[in-house]
Amino acid sequence: MSGDREKIFQAVREALAPLKERAPRPDYDPGLVSTVKAGEDLRKRFAERWRAVNGVLVDSPAALKAWLLEHGHRRGYCDPVLMEAVGKRLGPEIDVLDTFERARPDDYAFGITRASHAVAETGTVVLEDRTTSARLAALAPWVHVSVFPAGALLPDLQAAAARLGDDPNVIWVTGPSKTADVEGILIEGVHGPGVEVVLLLDDAAFPS
């Protein structure tokens, strides 16, 4: 198909050749789209927006444990890096495993993984491939728990876009998986998690 490459480039160049001038790149301030004000309380904004997309927010491992027990989730996965800070604090009533076996994805009621950042503007958690211990653990269980320190809160999408860097697979998650395909009715938990939980830790409590 190298012939196709030349064919396409030739056709594109010929199509553009008659243009006397080409539209310039608009000189715009990318910050134009930000809806976050300077000095805004990011933690407050994140909490408000995360709840607006039906996200669950807890601020300690004990609170997470209480939430999991309340909803009957007694077995799940935890990123080994978070085992000390989070996983071990959920026992003994909750069974926490540090490997995600892809042959048995439905055996895990929840998956706990790290988020690299979160975006206050939209209530979004940022998962990077290098620090997400297993993509499937953050996707297949009914409950996904993202853990990050308060210091990882970014104000807006502009700041998040600037941090995309060289990670090969960054994903911004804004609430649980959902659809409105059937008669426009909102249903959560289509392919991915039906519940998205954020465990927002103080910077000191997050493993370095």
Add this chain to the structure above:
Amino acid sequence: MAAKEQPIDKYSRELDAEVRHAVHDNSAAGTDKRREILWGDYPAPDALRHVAGQLKQHVVENLDRYLEQAEDSLRKRGVQVHWAADGEAANRAVLDILRARGAKRLVKAKSMVSEETELADYLAKNGVDCLETDLGEFIVQVDGDHPSHIVKPIIHKNRRQIARTFEREGLGDYNDDPEVITRRARVYLRKKYFEADAGLTGANFVVADSGRIVLVTNEGNSRFCLAPTPVHIAMVGIEKLVPRDADLPLMLNLLARSATGQRLTVYTEFISGRRAAEQPDGPEEMHVIFLDNGRSEVLASDCRSILRCIRCGACLNVCPVYRQASGHAYRSVYPGPVGAVLSPLLAGKRFPELADLPKASSLCGACNEVCPVDIPIPDLLLRLRDRAKREGIASPGTPPMGLWASMATSPGLWRAALGAGKAMDLIPKSWIPVGAFQAWHASRDLPPWGGGRFRRWLKRRRAEQAATKEPS
């Protein structure tokens, strides 16, 4: 009148009333949600649309440069880049990649270009099982149907029809609760993800300078197509580029708000190559296939601004014609106002078959007002009408305008007609034997004839000007 009917009128007339209501109400709700969130969050959202339009126009008019840059950036990231001049070449590229891996089962996320190339049928003929995973697209696939909306593929189906489909396909007893339907699809598709040998996606954007593709979904199906699977293939139209990562927030903010009235889609993925070394799940190789399939011809035409389109579907939702006719009436992959421009253009030699679509519009301009990249759709529709006329393409349902045209292009005839029009004030209106006129006249009065007034005024003014100039 039936013989003179335009195809879109026929579709609209034959559309099931229940479907028409569903399409109308769901579209109208989409328009309302878009307006609320856009105007709620931004004091002047039109300024954003204008900038986004300028940015995409800049990309379109510099496509040669940005395609080269994107190819280079993607390759540096280890992505294998392929080029396909037409749909057949794109399908073959997919098949070649799959065969090289011995892959037999493909799971795919929503991709409008794969609809263009009819990828699923092609793969099935070549022994590859290609499964749609977006809930709506999955239902369309098992029904042997076609999507009727860019963002809401089954806007034309109701829950009872879907429940019957699921029953027929052995996905459980009849149950039309949307939650039950969704859970059953979850269970069925989950198994398929884990069995699949490869995942195929489209791309909403390709960033030229950083070499990443951007995917947006709400269901998370594209993420699942790329979690247990060893190969990722992305099929992308050559116009999907944006210059920089810093341009993404503008485009993403507008896309989600315009498409579904959300601030941001649930899953926004930025993918630039195989999985990270530390990551146990995900593709070991990534391919991007850039598809032309008529786009370079559109680029050469005076309708190139349609290539700005980011496929949000807002113009469908707001369009009074789409709301009455639904998507299948457009007889092509892209329905609604954007389809009325893009489909005849992409059809190439088959332009005459779809040349009626640009006329299926009252030119009300609502499509342009909601467009996140400010495409002058009514203007493009007029250009295409003009093209059809020039190419002498027959036009069913258009009243004969020959008499009018010869009158309007001959000053003498025009002047005579203006004078004769005065007769309209004198004859009783009930004498006029035109049904449409009588229907109109039943509740209105024809204003007194004013023809020729402007000419008289102009003549007088010229005479006066000449008179005042003379002394000097």
